[in-house]
Structures are given as C-alpha cells and as structure tokens.
Amino acid sequence: xxxxxxxxxxxxxxxxxAAALLLAIVAAAxxxxxxxxxxxxxxxxxxxxxxxxxxxxxxxxxxLAGLAVTLAFRAGVLNIxxxxxxxxxxxxxxAAALAVPAAGPWPLMTALLAGIAGGAAIxxxxxxxxxxxxxxxxxxxxxxxxxxxxTVAWLVRxxxxxPTRIYPQSPTLDAAARLPVLVPGxxxxxxxAVAVLLAIAGSWWLARTAAGFRLRATGMSPGAxxxxxxxxxxxxxAWAFVGSGALAGLAGAVEVTGVTYALYENLSPGYGFTxxxxxxxxxxxxxLVIATGLVFGALEAGAxxxxxxxxxxxxxxxxxxxxxxxxxxxAERGRQAGWxxxxxIGGERA
Amino acid sequence: MTEALTAFLEATxxxxxxxxxxxxxxxxxxxAGVINVGLEGCVIAGAFGALVTAGAAGxxxxxxxxxxAGAAVAALFAFCVVRLGTDQIITGTAMTLLGLGAxxxxxxxxxxxxxxxxxxxxVGPVAIxxxxxxxxxGPALFAQPVIxxxxxxxxxxxxxxxxxxxxxxxxxxxxxxxEAAAAAGVxxxxxxxxxxxxxxxxxxxxxxxxxxxxxxxxxxxxxAGRGFVAIAIVVLGRWHxxxxxxGALVFGAATALQFLFQAMGWALPYQLFLALxxxxxxxxxxxxxxxxxxxxxxxxxLS
Numbered sequence: 001x002x003x004x005x006x007x008x009x010x011x012x013x014x015x016x017x018a019a020a021l022l023l024a025i026v027a028a029a030x031x032x033x034x035x036x037x038x039x040x041x042x043x044x045x046x047x048x049x050x051x052x053x054x055x056x057x058x059x060x061x062x063x064l065a066g067l068a069v070t071l072a073f074r075a076g077v078l079n080i081x082x083x084x085x086x087x088x089x090x091x092x093x094x095a096a097a098l099a100v101p102a103a104g105p106w107p108l109m110t111a112l113l114a115g116i117a118g119g120a121a122i123x124x125x126x127x128x129x130x131x132x133x134x135x136x137x138x139x140x141x142x143x144x145x146x147x148x149x150x151t152v153a154w155l156v157r158x159x160x161x162x163p164t165r166i167y168p169q170s171p172t173l174d175a176a177a178r179l180p181v182l183v184p185g186x187x188x189x190x191x192x193a194v195a196v197l198l199a200i201a202g203s204w205w206l207a208r209t210a211a212g213f214r215l216r217a218t219g220m221s222p223g224a225x226x227x228x229x230x231x232x233x234x235x236x237x238a239w240a241f242v243g244s245g246a247l248a249g250l251a252g253a254v255e256v257t258g259v260t261y262a263l264y265e266n267l268s269p270g271y272g273f274t275x276x277x278x279x280x281x282x283x284x285x286x287x288l289v290i291a292t293g294l295v296f297g298a299l300e301a302g303a304x305x306x307x308x309x310x311x312x313x314x315x316x317x318x319x320x321x322x323x324x325x326x327x328x329x330x331a332e333r334g335r336q337a338g339w340x341x342x343x344x345i346g347g348e349r350a
Numbered sequence: 351m352t353e354a355l356t357a358f359l360e361a362t363x364x365x366x367x368x369x370x371x372x373x374x375x376x377x378x379x380x381x382a383g384v385i386n387v388g389l390e391g392c393v394i395a396g397a398f399g400a401l402v403t404a405g406a407a408g409x410x411x412x413x414x415x416x417x418x419a420g421a422a423v424a425a426l427f428a429f430c431v432v433r434l435g436t437d438q439i440i441t442g443t444a445m446t447l448l449g450l451g452a453x454x455x456x457x458x459x460x461x462x463x464x465x466x467x468x469x470x471x472x473v474g475p476v477a478i479x480x481x482x483x484x485x486x487x488g489p490a491l492f493a494q495p496v497i498x499x500x501x502x503x504x505x506x507x508x509x510x511x512x513x514x515x516x517x518x519x520x521x522x523x524x525x526x527x528x529e530a531a532a533a534a535g536v537x538x539x540x541x542x543x544x545x546x547x548x549x550x551x552x553x554x555x556x557x558x559x560x561x562x563x564x565x566x567x568x569x570x571x572x573x574a575g576r577g578f579v580a581i582a583i584v585v586l587g588r589w590h591x592x593x594x595x596x597g598a599l600v601f602g603a604a605t606a607l608q609f610l611f612q613a614m615g616w617a618l619p620y621q622l623f624l625a626l627x628x629x630x631x632x633x634x635x636x637x638x639x640x641x642x643x644x645x646x647x648x649x650x651x652l653s
Contacts, residue, residue, distance in 0.1 A: 029456075132636070136649070150625035150628075321451070326448075329440050337435070
C-alpha cells in the first residue's frame with residue numbers, strides 16, 4: 001500500500017509539474033499565462049460537462065491503451081505499436097458494425113469483439129515475428145503502425161467509404177452499434193466504466209493469479225523465470241503481446257462506437273503514443289493507469305480549451321508529455337543506479 | 351510513356367533523397383549501438399530549423415540550420431541514453447513527441463496559427479552537363495537539386511569512414527561489443543554520443559531537404575513519418591550506407607508509383623503500394639532471421 005501511496009503522490013506532483021511546464025512554455029512564447037491557466041482549468045474541470053465530456057471522455061482511450069502498454073512492458077515486450085493496434089481495432093469494429101444487421105445488442109457486441117480481434121491480430125503478427133524469427137519488437141511494431149495507417153487510408157477511400165464517395169471516411173454507425181451514454185446529458189459513454197473495471201481487474205490479475213505472476217517473473221528476468229520458475233517464457237511473452245494488442249484494439253473499437261461513430265484516418269491523435277507516458281507514470285501498475293489516464297485526459301481537454309479561448313497551440317501538450325516521459329525515464333534510471341539512495345525517492349526500493 | 355517513366359524516376363530520386371539522408375544518419379547511430387526512434391523528431395526539427403534560418407539568410411544557410419537543429423535534438427537524446435543510460439526506445443519516442451510538438455507550437459507562435467503559408471528560398475535543380483542529356487534517365491537522375499548529389503557523396507564518405515578508418519572500426523566495435531572496445535581503450539561514451547549527434551544532424555538535413563529543395567515552406571508534422579521510414583530502410587539496407595541508399599530508392603519508388611498511376615489514369619489503391627515497402631522490410635527481417643546484420647549491442651545500454 002505504501003508503494004501505491006508514494007506512486008499516487010508522484011502522479012500528483014507530476015501533474016503539477018506538467019501544468020507548470022506548460023505554463024512556463026506558454027509564458028515564454030509570449031502568451032497571456034494567467035488567461036491560459038484559467039482556460040486550461042475551465043476546459044478540464046470548469047463544469048460537470050467539462051469533466052464528463054472533456055476529461056473523462058479523453059481519458060477513456062488513454063486508460064485502455066495505457067493498460068495495453070502496461071501489460072506488454074510488464075512482460076518485457078516493448079510494444080510501441082499501440083497506435084497501429086488501436087487503429088486496426090477501430091477499423092475492424094467499423095467493418096463489423098456495418099456488416100451486421102442493425103437489430104438487438106449484436107451490432108455493438110460484434111463491433112467490440114471485432115475491435116479486440118483486430119488489435120490482437122496485428123500484435124499477433126509482431127509476436128509471431130519475435131517468437132519465430134527473433135525480430136525486434138520495436139522495429140516490427142513500428143512497421144506495422146505504418147502498414148495499418150496506409151490500410152485504413154485505403155479502406156476509407158475504398159471498401160469502407162461512405163455512400164456518396166466524397167469524404168475519406170466510413171458511413172456513420174447505426175444507433176444499435178453505438179455505446180450507450182453513461183451519464184445522461186453528457187457525451188461520456190460506457191467505455192469509461194469498462195476501462196476502469198479492466199484496470200482494477202488487471203491489477204488483481206497481475207498481483208493475485210498464477211498467470212499474472214508468470215508474466216511479472218518473465219518481465220523481470222526471463223532467464224531466471226525459465227530456469228528457476230520453469231516458466232514457458234516464449235509462450236508468456238507471445239500471449240502478453242497479443243493481449244496488449246487486444247486491449248489497444250478495444251480502445252480503438254470503443255473510440256469508434258462511443259465517440260466518432262465513423263472510421264477516418266486521423267481518428268487517434270496519437271493515443272497509442274501518449275499511452276506510453278500514461279503507463280510509465282503509473283509505474284506500470286494497472287489500477288494507477290486510471291489516475292494517470294485522467295491526468296493526461298485533463299491535460300488534453302484543458303489544452304483544447306486553451307487553444308480555443310487563449311490562442312495557445314494545443315500541440316504544446318506533446319511537448320509537455322515528451323518532457324514528462326524524459327523526466328520519468330531519467331528518474332527511473334536514477335532509482336536503478338542508486339543516485340537518490342540517501343534521498344526520499346530511494347525509499348521506494350524498500 | 352517515356353515521359354511518364356522519366357517523371358517516375360525523377361520522383362523516385364526526389365522522394366528518396368531525404369529518406370537516404372535520414373537512413374544514413376540512423377545507420378551511423380545504430381552501427382554504434384544506439385537505435386534512435388527519435389529520428390522523426392530530428393527530421394521535423396531540421397525542417398523547422400531550415401525554415402527559420404533560410405528565411406533570414408538564404409537557402410545555403412538553411413541547410414546549416416537544418417543540420418544544427420537535428421543535431422540539437424539528437425544531443426538531448428544522446429545525453430539521456432548514452433550518458434545517463436535511459437531506455438533508448440522510450441526516450442526516442444519522447445524525442446519524436448518533443449520534436450513534433452515543439453516545432454508545431456513554435457511555428458504557430460512565431461508565424462500565427464494557420465496563417466498564410468510562409469515561403470522560403472529554395473534550391474533549384476542543377477543539371478550535370480552531358481549526363482543530363484541521356485534519354486529518359488538523364489533528366490531524371492542528373493538534373494536534381496544539389497542536395498541529391500551531396501547525399502550520394504555522403505553515402506560514399508560514410509562507407510569510407512566506417513570501413514576504412516580507425517574511427518570507423520572503433521565505432522562499429524562499440525556497436526558489437528562495447529565492453530571489449532572500452533577495454534581496448536575506445537572512448538565508448540564519447541564516440542556513441544558523436545555517432546548519435548552526427549546521425550541526428552543527417553536526420554535534420556533530411557528535414558531541411560523537404561523544406562529547401564521540395565516544399566519551399568513548412569507545415570506542422572511535415573516530416574510525415576519519414577524518420578520511421580528511415581528506421582525501416584536501415585533494416586532493409588542491412589546497416590550499410592550503400593544499403594541505406596538503395597533501400598531509400600525502394601521506398602521512393604513505392605511513393606513515386608502513385609504519381610505514375612495518376613499520370614496513366616489507373617485507379618489502383620496506391621495506399622497499399624505505400625504500405626508494401628514496410629511489409630517487404632518485415633519479410634526481409636524474417637528471412638534474415640530476426641536481427642540479421644544488426645549490431646550485437648543495438649539498443650542495449652552501457653553497463
């Protein structure tokens with residue numbers, strides 16, 4: 001519990017650092033910092049609608065994709081292809097929803113399952129290339145990101161294009177294939193509840209089940225896991241890879257059925273990459289991904305308002321995310337190397 | 351038909367030039383044992399650096415600005431991964447986010463969000479007397495901007511340095527067995543840092559090429575994944591400078607096919623052709639059994 005409390009404190013500190021960094025850059029660029037801060041706060045927490053239709057809505061794909069990254073990283077799989085797997089999930093979900101007759105709960109269920117399968121299939125290719133040929137995860141997932149991106153670019157101008165054939169996007173999904181709204185009057189959909197439940201279940205699974213133990217052992221030390229724990233390391237890593245892709249695919253399916261209701265090329269503003277920051281900040285602990293997903297969701301919702309109301313480019317959020325990732329990996333490296341052993345952060349070791 | 355073929359070849363070389371420069375840079379960094387996934391950040395930083403400096407002092411200085419901007423991003427990356435020993439992949443991903451975000455925000459702040467497209471001086475094609483009058487291939491290959499010829503010269507120079515000099519031998523050694531190289535007296539940290547910075551500078555030059563020899567302007571995110579393409583090309587080119595140049599031509603040709611299709615009026619799904627080189631790269635990796643010719647210590651921090 002102590003480690004969790006420390007982590008949550010770290011998340012809080014990091015959120016404050018992120019906001020401070022953002023404002024420092026905003027001020028340095030010659031914008032009106034107080035006005036930008038007000039807009040940031042308003043966009044993220046200013047009203048119930050800002051919280052529900054802004055922060056929580058944006059946090060949903062970030063939590064799901066963050067869980068995907070967490071699962072892979074915990075098993076020692078460097079899956080940086082969550083972006084492509086998410087897009088594949090969105091494409092598969094759209095194709096399935098359009099193919100199933102619009103009646104009953106089937107279109108939605110089919111779409112979500114197809115999304116999971118789509119993401120898992122793409123990750124499965126990378127997992128197979130790793131297991132069979134020893135291809136580096138980084139290279140295979142990067143290549144597959146591009147393959148998926150171009151395939152979606154083709155789909156929305158080809159087989160999945162809307163009937164008038166003017167816009168590069170799919171037809172709008174029927175009401176039967178859409179996720180129900182979670183809070184009436186807002187845009188927040190059930191996907192948020194699904195993400196939270198999965199995060200909690202993920203923490204339990206990782207800490208309390210034999211399979212979760214095998215995954216952690218494999219990630220910590222594949223050699224020791226194989227020799228001392230008699231764990232089938234290649235099998236565990238392959239399943240972690242596929243599971244990670246399935247979660248990212250679900251994120252894409254949830255985004256299509258809950259927010260955009262149609263497939264288009266720029267469906268994801270880099271959720272799969274932000275998810276890496278989300279997972280790292282959570283210390284690769286699934287339940288904490290909820291908190292870190294909220295931090296980044298709030299940051300993005302606030303930045304959108306900042307652009308609208310104070311003229312500050314929202315793309316600044318990427319700068320803040322990048323700096324946070326760098327600070328976190330440097331801190332993590334320092335913890336490993338014992339730079340802070342006499343300080344407070346070293347206490348986490350015990 | 352010959353006109354279309356000339357246009358196809360010209361477009362292939364034009365598209366391949368920035369890819370070859372970036373892939374050459376990544377080849378140098380990876381040969382030293384560092385995989386720079388942040389190359390995309392170097393490319394976009396180079397494009398922005400070119401815009402700022404060329405706007406003030408002309409296209410020639412713009413290329414220097416591009417080099418410097420790419421090197422700056424790579425220096426930050428090298429400080430984290432080589433000096434501090436952070437994870438190369440995650441740090442590199444952050445560098446890409448940083449480059450894309452910082453240039454996008456700076457562009458909007460300096461020149462107004464979505465304002466009028468800024469144009470900078472560009473370098474025109476230079477025809478090589480004699481060679482450029484060869485039918486079909488002449489106008490395509492020998493009437494390119496100077497930077498295309500510079501890229502060819504750099505490929506040869508990189509090959510010579512890597513395989514014919516002591517520095518090159520040391521650089522390849524630290525990519526294969528850094529501990530052994532260190533024991534033999536090679537300054538591993540300094541040399542790795544230098545390789546990454548030079549690699550990033552070439553990535554920046556690729557971005558500068560986009561602005562100064564092609565677009566004549568800057569757009570947010572105009573690197574459009576070329577840094578990632580370059581990483582694929584390095585694999586396809588088996589970590590060799592000449593391989594990088596040939597790989598860049600393969601990717602360039604895949605892109606140029608769409609112009610050919612449009613010229614011929616064929617309604618083929620060119621997006622699938624754009625995806626093809628990536629599939630080819632994966633297949634090449636699988637055939638070469640995974641790491642292929644990859645340096646043995648690639649991606650691993652110094653102990």
